[in-house]
Amino acid sequence: RRADRGAFSGRTSFIFAAIGSAVGLGNIWRFPAVAYENGGGAFILPYLVALLTAGIPLLFLDYAIGHRWRGSAPAAWRRFRRWTEFIGWWQVLIALVIALYYALILAWATNYMIFSLDQRWGDDPNAFFGQYTQALSGTDVHISFDVVPAVLVSMVVVWIATIVVMALGVQKGISASSVVFIPLLVIMFVILVIRALFLPGAIDGLEALFRPHWAALLSPGVWVAAYGQIFFSLSVAFGIMLTYSSYLKKRTDLTGSGLVVGFANSGFEILCGIGVFSALGFMAQAQGVQVSEVVSSGIGLAFIAFPAIISEAPAGALIGVLFFGSLVLAGFTSLISIVEVVIAAIQDKFGLSRISSTLWVCVPLAVVSTALFSTTMGMPLLDVLDKWVNEYGIVAAALVSTIVVTYVVRGLPTLRDHLDHRGTFPIGRWWLVCVGLIAPVVLGVSLVSSTISLVTSPTTYSGYPGWFIVVFGWLMALALLVAGIVLSLLPWPATSNLFKDD
Ligand code: PHE
Ligand code: NA
Numbered sequence: 468r469r470a471d472r473g474a475f476s477g478r479t480s481f482i483f484a485a486i487g488s489a490v491g492l493g494n495i496w497r498f499p500a501v502a503y504e505n506g507g508g509a510f511i512l513p514y515l516v517a518l519l520t521a522g523i524p525l526l527f528l529d530y531a532i533g534h535r536w537r538g539s540a541p542a543a544w545r546r547f548r549r550w551t552e553f554i555g556w557w558q559v560l561i562a563l564v565i566a567l568y569y570a571l572i573l574a575w576a577t578n579y580m581i582f583s584l585d586q587r588w589g590d591d592p593n594a595f596f597g598q599y600t601q602a603l604s605g606t607d608v609h610i611s612f613d614v615v616p617a618v619l620v621s622m623v624v625v626w627i628a629t630i631v632v633m634a635l636g637v638q639k640g641i642s643a644s645s646v647v648f649i650p651l652l653v654i655m656f657v658i659l660v661i662r663a664l665f666l667p668g669a670i671d672g673l674e675a676l677f678r679p680h681w682a683a684l685l686s687p688g689v690w691v692a693a694y695g696q697i698f699f700s701l702s703v704a705f706g707i708m709l710t711y712s713s714y715l716k717k718r719t720d721l722t723g724s725g726l727v728v729g730f731a732n733s734g735f736e737i738l739c740g741i742g743v744f745s746a747l748g749f750m751a752q753a754q755g756v757q758v759s760e761v762v763s764s765g766i767g768l769a770f771i772a773f774p775a776i777i778s779e780a781p782a783g784a785l786i787g788v789l790f791f792g793s794l795v796l797a798g799f800t801s802l803i804s805i806v807e808v809v810i811a812a813i814q815d816k817f818g819l820s821r822i823s824s825t826l827w828v829c830v831p832l833a834v835v836s837t838a839l840f841s842t843t844m845g846m847p848l849l850d851v852l853d854k855w856v857n858e859y860g861i862v863a864a865a866l867v868s869t870i871v872v873t874y875v876v877r878g879l880p881t882l883r884d885h886l887d888h889r890g891t892f893p894i895g896r897w898w899l900v901c902v903g904l905i906a907p908v909v910l911g912v913s914l915v916s917s918t919i920s921l922v923t924s925p926t927t928y929s930g931y932p933g934w935f936i937v938v939f940g941w942l943m944a945l946a947l948l949v950a951g952i953v954l955s956l957l958p959w960p961a962t963s964n965l966f967k968d969d
Contacts, residue, residue: 473637487645487800500764506683513693533709539811540706557951558706583787626833672748704865
């Protein structure tokens with residue numbers, strides 16, 4: 468019997484989908500500030516080293532496992548070795564949690580894209596945290612189901628769009644939307660960059676970003692930041708790239724595709740740096756302050772700084788639509804990649820059709836996500852989940868997978884041969900060193916250093932109540948691993964795709 472898992476029609480479809488996943492909010496709102504804070508122009512060196520010694524090698528590892536063992540994360544890891552199935556479920560659960568809150572960011576961006584037409588946020592720089600999200604903060608944080616109507620409507624729209632795309636399947640849904648959205652994103656962002664470059668003060672912003680601080684290269688923290696940015700930005704070790712590569716034809720050049728994806732993502736990241744810092748340079752000049760005083764990242768950059776820029780800049784509405792539109796497109800193609808990890812796992816486990824697995828996964832996911840996050844606790848909940856899922860989910864899962872593959876199973880040579888079989892170039896020994904040594908060391912160091920900073924900080928993270936951090940941070944992260952182990956102990960029904968060939 469054959470499994471009906473879906474497939475990419477070819478390498479180009481796969482590359483677009485993979486770029487769609489990689490290019491996300493991390494490029495737009497994370498990279499510029501990370502580069503600025505870690506050496507400016509000099510950051511390019513650790514960044515490239517991280518890309519070549521860990522990002523691309525781990526991307527190849529994901530590809531090799533997914534493609535060689537042809538399955539969703541749990542199925543592929545189980546076929547690799549029966550007992551490594553838990554890593555797959557762990558990745559599925561991480562993806563599940565990310566999907567829950569990622570939709571909220573998309574909902575905000577969708578609303579702000581519309582708000583920027585008439586600058587509906589007004590003159591209050593805190594409109595986002597205030598009248599718009601009505602977010603609980605600091606010690607006021609508590610369990611709340613007070614719905615914020617504007618966010619609710621937007622979240623429902625995001626989930627409906629997601630369900631439609633996912634139901635259309637791997638080629639007609641996931642790949643087709645990336646084939647349309649990624650070029651559109653690039654066009655929109657290039658126009659934004661050109662507009663921003665001509666704003667007064669833009670050059671000061673660029674100077675602040677690119678001026679190299681070579682001494683920074685002596686600081687280990689800068690190197691950890693570079694690896695952290697690369698791991699996050701390439702979506703490695705999430706199970707995403709593993710799942711996507713399982714939809715490729717058996718004879719496919721994996722390594723050539725990986726290089727395209729890696730460099731496309733980094734190229735877009737640099738473009739984002741230019742656009743964001745031109746805009747920040749304008750903002751600094753308009754407010755008569757130094758660029759260093761207006762640098763921000765994440766939510767603050769997108770929903771506080773950019774609205775201010777849009778309100779002050781000539782043709783602000785255009786900048787707003789392009790900027791928030793870019794966030795929506797970049798975020799959407801990442802969200803669908805995260806959701807696919809879960810859908811693929813359920814489809815494989817129960818041997819379901821595409822439509823049934825989509826509905827079984829997405830309907831509960833959409834309901835829970837909307838119920839939890841369109842409320843006044845949405846923002847702090849997202850804040851804590853994101854922090855712990857990144858530090859202890861993704862980083863720990865990546866660490867465990869590299870150690871298990873390299874030292875416990877000693878599976879790297881087989882996977883290398885698989886990559887070399889069809890690859891454009893032999894990946895050679897450097898890959899073994901990168902995956903077996905460099906990546907685990909760096910991942911271990913960042914795990915330890917973030918634990919030290921979280922545990923020794925005089926206040927709890929963001930000043931939230933202790934129980935909130937314990938429950939939604941520490942216990943949540945631990946629960947993902949434990950639940951992953953439990954799920955890996957459950958039997959696979961006879962109807963599952965594990966017993967069908969693809
Ligand atoms: N790689 C994406 C980015 O750079 C982020 C992402 C996170 C994608 C989680 C998928 C899953 O923004
Ligand atoms: Na990215």
